[in-house]
Amino acid sequence: MKDSPAAPTDDALLVLFANGEQDAARTLTWRLAPRAFGVAFRVLGDRAEAEDVAQEAMMRLWRMAPDWQPGTARVSTWLYRVVLNLCLDVKRRRRGGMARLDDVPEPADPQPAAVERMQQGLRMDALQRALMQLPERQRQAVVLRHLEELSNPRIGEIMDISTEAVESLTARGKRALGRALAGRREELGYSDG
Amino acid sequence: MAERDKDVTDLEDLFQAARRQGIALPDGLEDRIIADGLQVQRARQGRSASPRRASAGRVRQFLDLLGGWPAMGGLAMACATGIWLGFAPPQALPDPFGFVQSGDTGLFADDDLVLAMVEE
Incomplete structure (x- = not known):
């Protein structure tokens, strides 16, 4: 667990990120990247594609940060939407091919x-x-x-x-x-x- | 009905196990995402800093010497007023074009000036 109980909200972190705070980039990544990757993998069924989608979604988050208006929506809601749209793009590129299931998640601790x-x-x-x-x-x-x-x-x-x-x-x-x-x-x- | 209930129970059990287990991020992805973020930050800071660097040149220094943009505004206004007065002088002032055309550059006629000095 990398967040303290009194950790700032995603909103606040995004503003800090836009102001050049480097730690905000790290904390947002710890919080949001696993969700982005998890959803992308569940939807696409492919780890490599999900990895690309998660990285691209987070890149869009970084670029959007200066325009973010705190309090208007949840950062994670915005991110989920971007992830799903990117997944649809990947599916379109596959041109109707079957999903690959070579990789399945490895069992984690405990x-x-x-x-x-x-x-x-x-x-x-x-x-x-x-x-x-x-x-x-x-x-x-x-x-x-x-x-x-x-x-x-x-x-x-x-x-x-x-x-x-x-x-x-x-x-x-x-x-x-x-x-x-x-x-x-x-x-x-x-x-x- | 009981069979269907079992299916639902199994499904909930599967969902729960999947949530508990989570999905580990691939090696290096976290580092790449953070690196992307820091790169975007640096690029943005570079962009916002460059106009300041550019404006710190000689033009800026000259403007600062004159008092900055407010002083330049005042100067421009003074120039415009001067030009306007040149073309459309108030009636209380002599017409500068009249001087030019008549070749008479004095404000007073010579005779009047001499007369005034004698009277004193």
Whole structure:
């Protein structure tokens, strides 16, 4: 954990960054880059592409900093929106090709026993593959709601849709994920009892 | 129905595990992003500093010597007033073009001046 409890807001850090404060660049990176990369990876299913998207999104944040008006919106909301737009650009460049799933996230600490770790990796792989089967907008909504834990109104702000539309997308997305994973319960270590 | 509940439970469990686990940033990405930020900062500071450097040249020094831009404004106004008075003098003042055309550059006629001195 790199932030202290009384750490400045993202808004304040962005203003400090625009004023040439170098530590603000570091703190904003620690806070926002993992979110940008995480969402990009969940949406794209490819670590290299997600890495490019996260770096480009953060670059746009740095360039936008002098024009940022504190209090008008959340910095992270702005960043999520940029990330999703960049992901769409990547998808367009792929020209409808299948998503690559060569890389799946490595299990992080705490380290469970080897078998459990393998099973955890299998579950994350299964979740990512199921996510990649969802239509684009459903996947974005599910990732923001259930993995980033954002509220529906905030997701609506990011995706530029109504809260009801977000609810509909996440509900359909979850049903589709449930169907995609239904046949793999035993394989993923979920008991029927 | 019970099967569907199990699917939902499994899904929530998966989401929770994914959130707990997170996704590690690739090696070097954090450093590259910070380096980008610092580079943008340096470029911006360079841009904002360059006009100051440029304006610290001889023109600026000359302007400062005269009293800066406010003094230049006053000077320009004085010049404009002088030109205007030259072309459209108030009636109380003699017409400068009249002097030029008549070749008479004196304010008083010679006779009047002599007369005035004699009277004193």
